[in-house]
Amino acid sequence: MAYELNGATIEADEEGYITDLSVWNQDLAKLIAEDENIDMNDEHWEVVNFLRDYYEEYQIAPAVRVLIKAVKKSMGKDKGNNKYLYTLFPYGPAKQACKIAGLPKPTGCV
Amino acid sequence: MSDIPEEASGIVKKFLYVNRKAPHGTIYALESLEVVLIGAAFEQDVSLAFLDDGVFQLVKGQDTADIGVKNFSPTYRALGDFEVTKLYVEKESLAERGLSKDDLMEIMYEDEDDDWEEKPSIKLVNRTELAAVMAGQDVILSF
Numbered sequence: 187m188a189y190e191l192n193g194a195t196i197e198a199d200e201e202g203y204i205t206d207l208s209v210w211n212q213d214l215a216k217l218i219a220e221d222e223n224i225d226m227n228d229e230h231w232e233v234v235n236f237l238r239d240y241y242e243e244y245q246i247a248p249a250v251r252v253l254i255k256a257v258k259k260s261m262g263k264d265k266g267n268n269k270y271l272y273t274l275f276p277y278g279p280a281k282q283a284c285k286i287a288g289l290p291k292p293t294g295c296v
Numbered sequence: 297m298s299d300i301p302e303e304a305s306g307i308v309k310k311f312l313y314v315n316r317k318a319p320h321g322t323i324y325a326l327e328s329l330e331v332v333l334i335g336a337a338f339e340q341d342v343s344l345a346f347l348d349d350g351v352f353q354l355v356k357g358q359d360t361a362d363i364g365v366k367n368f369s370p371t372y373r374a375l376g377d378f379e380v381t382k383l384y385v386e387k388e389s390l391a392e393r394g395l396s397k398d399d400l401m402e403i404m405y406e407d408e409d410d411d412w413e414e415k416p417s418i419k420l421v422n423r424t425e426l427a428a429v430m431a432g433q434d435v436i437l438s439f
Contacts, residue, residue: 244374245370246333246371248374256377
């Protein structure tokens, strides 16, 4: 599949993960989020930005279990828990937030 | 998603992933790392061993820009998040390649049982000690 943004075509795989990580920007993130029925607010952005930082540092998109632990470490236990993250991203915080963040599908997700 | 609740986990076995090849000339090192990360979701007792040219996988300051492949070496530093905290590196293999512990990346984990204190994941062992580690495993996967 592909996304259409400001007249440009952005390639993505069959599940909607963009294939060229370098073309990501915030407008594209909003467009991907729309497809996922997510209206991006500050809390969504916080997780998306956290994932981008995590990828930048470790070159890996974490699986949900690891994401929750890492968020807990960085933002505290009010945010680093299943309920909070699944409320933001109902179809899986790692899967959906990684897609919006322009990262590959998390390693360890099937 | 591979989000398996703890109560659903069964028998815990000791898995050792043996890495013996240089990181970027073949696919073995990356494949091994990906299997380790995926396997970590199953909450087994996982260790990694690095010997022969496999010790090069942990060398710090790797730069793959000129060979057109992804530099996945930073990912070893995320292993602690996956609760993979035992990385055995064979001393003889390092010495034979003119390497020392200072040439390797610093890989840390937080010890849940010790007030989350940061501890090094890399453990230098000699050939005899590594043989003992291998003898104590249930499953050994060689890459």
